[in-house]
Amino acid sequence: xxxxxxxxxxxxxxxxxxxxxxxxxxxxxxxxxxxxxxxxxxxxxxxxxxxxxxxxxxxxxxxxxxxxxxxxxxxxxxxxxxxxxxxxxxxxxxxxxxxxxxxxxxxxxxxxxxxxxxxxxxxxxxxxxxxxxxxxxxxxxxxxxxxxxxxxxxxxxxxxxxxxxxxxxxxxxxxxxxxxxxxxxxxxxxxxxxxxxxxxxxxxxxxxxxxxxxxxxxxxxxxxxxxxxxxxxxxxxxxxxxxxxxxxxxxxxxxxxxxxxxxxxxxxxxxxxxxxxxxxxxxxxxxxxxxxxxxxxxxxxxxxxxxxxxxxxxxxxxxxxxxxxxxxxxxxxxxxxxxxxxxxx
Numbered sequence: 526x527x528x529x530x531x532x533x534x535x536x537x538x539x540x541x542x543x544x545x546x547x548x549x550x551x552x553x554x555x556x557x558x559x560x561x562x563x564x565x566x567x568x569x570x571x572x573x574x575x576x577x578x579x580x581x582x583x584x585x586x587x588x589x590x591x592x593x594x595x596x597x598x599x600x601x602x603x604x605x606x607x608x609x610x611x612x613x614x615x616x617x618x619x620x621x622x623x624x625x626x627x628x629x630x631x632x633x634x635x636x637x638x639x640x641x642x643x644x645x646x647x648x649x650x651x652x653x654x655x656x657x658x659x660x661x662x663x664x665x666x667x668x669x670x671x672x673x674x675x676x677x678x679x680x681x682x683x684x685x686x687x688x689x690x691x692x693x694x695x696x697x698x699x700x701x702x703x704x705x706x707x708x709x710x711x712x713x714x715x716x717x718x719x720x721x722x723x724x725x726x727x728x729x730x731x732x733x734x735x736x737x738x739x740x741x742x743x744x745x746x747x748x749x750x751x752x753x754x755x756x757x758x759x760x761x762x763x764x765x766x767x768x769x770x771x772x773x774x775x776x777x778x779x780x781x782x783x784x785x786x787x788x789x790x791x792x793x794x795x796x797x798x799x800x801x802x803x804x805x806x807x808x809x810x811x812x813x814x815x816x817x818x819x820x821x822x823x824x825x826x827x828x829x830x831x832x833x834x835x836x837x838x839x840x841x842x843x844x845x846x847x848x849x850x851x852x853x854x855x856x857x858x859x860x861x862x863x864x865x866x867x868x869x870x
Contacts (some may be wrong), residue, residue, distance in 0.1 A: 532640055532679035535770045561694045563609045563645040567732020571601040573700065575723015576643035577620050577632075583675060583708050589717050592664065592675075593630045598624035598721055608728060614638055616658070618721070627664035629674070634660045634679055636703075642688070646736070650688040650696070659683050660706050660719075686725060694729040758861050760844035767862040774818075774864075775809035803832055806862060811837035819865030821846060829860050 533784040577598040579589035597620065617635045624630035636658015643651045658679040665672045684702030689695060708714040758766040761779070772779065779802065782823025809815050810833065819842045822829050826845040834840050844865055 534754045542778045560646040561648060561690060562734040562736050563642075563643055564606050564694055564729035564840050565733050565735050567610045567729040568608045568616060568692075569604045569606050569612055569727060569729050571603075571614070571725055571727040572600075573723055573725035575599070575700075575721055577622075577719055577721045578619075579622075580717045581717035583717060584711040584715055585713040585816045587691045588710075593622035593632075593662070594618045596630075596632070598632075598723070599724075600721070605638075606680055606732065609735060610642050612640045612642075614640065614654075616656075622662075624664060628667040631663045631665075634658050636679055636682070638682065638684070641674060648690050651691065652686055652688060652698070654684040654686075655681070658704075660704075660767060674710065675708055676710050677706055677714065680707055680766055683720070688727070693734055696727045698725045698727070699723075700725050701747050758863070761806075762796065762799050763863070764796060764859050765802055767806065767858075768864065770864050771809075771815070771862050772807065773805055774814045778805040778813055798810070803829060804836070807833045807836040809839060810842070817841070817865065819844060821863040822860055823863065824860035829862075 528553045546787060550809070556560065563698075575598060576595060579593060582588050590646070598618055599620075600616055600618040602610050602614045606612040608618060615635075615637050618633065620632040620634075622630040622632060624660055637655055638654045638656020638825055640652055643653075651744045660679045661676060662675040663672050682704035684700055686698035686700030688696035688698045703720050706717050706719060708717070725864075727808035739815075758767045758768050759772060808820065810820050820838065821844045822833075823846045825849060830843045830845055
């Protein structure tokens with residue numbers, strides 16, 4: 526295989542492998558849920574280059590591989606984009622093959638195809654082309670200055686690719702295509718196929734551009750979370766009350782309140798009786814039956830919260846709800862102790 530064919534195949538392979546990675550990067554940078562403008566009623570022009578290879582037989586007893594092997598092909602086309610999805614084009618493909626029974630070999634295909642774009646409003650747009658044409662193959666022998674021409678119908682061809690939109694009217698696409706050819710210039714012809722894989726650039730000139738359907742706006746409904754009414758509370762001391770749930774869970778400890786140490790405290794903060802009860806309630810939340818529950822302190826809660834934290838109740842489990850003191854005790858701590866609702870679920 527000559528140097529030009531090798532170079533062309535290398536370029537085509539690099540583009541075909543690198544393009545999907547670049548497309549993924551672009552997809553990350555540009556949100557794909559944002560519709561893009563796309564051409565419609567516009568003339569289209571494209572160029573493609575890549576590797577081509579024939580398979581099968583030209584005629585009985587003559588394989589394509591005995592005439593030509595892999596080569597480098599260039600394809601040009603022009604057409605019309607009827608709407609964002611559909612287009613019709615004429616094309617011509619020129620190829621230079623590695624000749625097997627002559628000095629050189631060249632090929633030409635002319636034809637037409639229709640194309641359908643699956644997601645024309647997106648940055649990545651898969652498409653398929655279906656068409657037909659006529660294929661020529663020339664083998665030249667330098668020693669005798671003779672040329673053998675083989676030609677026939679390209680009964681059908683299908684090509685698939687993925688457009689990567691650079692702008693609204695320019696796109697690049699890795700592609701692969703295959704055709705079915707029937708030579709007419711030989712005796713006892715056989716069906717053969719030619720593969721083409723490479724990279725394509727497409728340009729839309731003039732016409733109009735339309736935007737895609739906008740994403741359907743979704744209405745977010747925020748449901749108000751209503752906490753259930755607090756459970757009834759019972760007094761433990763003149764300034765401390767606790768919910769029935771706390772009393773039930775901590776009953777065994779609260780019943781031992783008389784055994785709690787009595788310390789003289791500043792009565793503007795806690796009373797001695799308060800201290801004894803709180804010692805047992807804190808023990809209940811720290812190591813007792815409610816050691817995994819959260820606690821809600823309602824009222825002047827800061828002093829009680831600090832008291833609980835000093836006795837091993839994790840600060841994250843203590844919720845403080847501040848309110849004015851009730852019952853005329855403006856200079857004393859009035860606090861209600863509950864189990865935090867989230868911890869109960």
